[in-house]
Amino acid sequence: MRDLPSLKSLRAFEAAARNGSLTAAADELCIGQGAISHQIRNLELNLGLRVFVRKQHGVELTPEGGLLYASCQRAFDDLEGVVQHIRPRTSDKILRVRVGPFFSMKVIAPRISEFLAANPGVQIHLSHLETITAGTGPADVTIAYCLQPPPGRFTRKLLRERLVPVCGRDLWQGDRQALLSGNRLHYRGLQEWQSWIASSGLALPRSRQDLIFDDQHIILEAVREGQGVALIDRTMVEHELKSGQIRLAHDHFYEPPETYQFVCQEDLLRTKPVTKAFLNWLIAEIEERERQSAEAVQTSGTS
Known part of the structure; x- marks a missing residue:
């Protein structure tokens, strides 16, 4: 039998050490700060020494805590790599999209079921949050409303407003x-x-x-x-x-210089095919909306 502290206490310790904060570790692991503190106390009791020095705005590793943190990082990184290797690759069909709520409601939500029906097994996770949380994870794709898209990424203009x-x-x-x-x-x-x-x-x-x-x-x-x-x-x-x-109220329109842009890492279009499928669906969806809008303008102008 291995003489090791519990996995719960080691996970809590690693998260607190990486974030430099018990509060941030609690948020990441989706548990209360009291539970994090309890796990750290259990770890320190098991080891018979302190792993953190409590500061006013967080925690700081003791020398012994630093050694343990380095070992935990190596072990968790190795474990995560093996798990990702042996786990069925369902993550290839999960696309996390960060998008503004109005664009999401008016463009994506009305007919997203059609995209899902055409792509069995795909999951689309829409997030309207600016910050990454344990529940949302990092976004694969961002629908950005911007003047200039971020450099070093694949970008495709989706829509210029009228x-x-x-x-x-x-x-x-x-x-x-x-x-x-x-x-x-x-x-x-x-x-x-x-x-x-x-x-x-x-x-x-x-x-x-x-x-x-x-x-x-x-x-x-x-x-x-x-x-x-x-x-x-x-x-x-x-x-x-x-x-x-x-x-x-008036038929004159103004086009702002900002546009909606599809933004992702360049290699994601190759390594995660659902990314390109979602992009193509968005393009077709917006083109259809623009066609219907143009027909409505023409009809109102001739009536």
């Missing part, structure tokens, strides 16, 4: 000048409305009220409820326009 002003059906009226000069709803700042007005050639006065939001879902809900006029990409709200939930 922002149009929309309002609730009860707010819409024939006097568009008054409507566009009423309450303006903004996403994160005033720049997009300023650019839309400048490119439209309209001589609009200052708005009656400016409301700034950091969530496009809330903006769309505020529009439905008649709280003002907002700029939203037409392809994202074609369903709401067709169903009459919202109305087009």
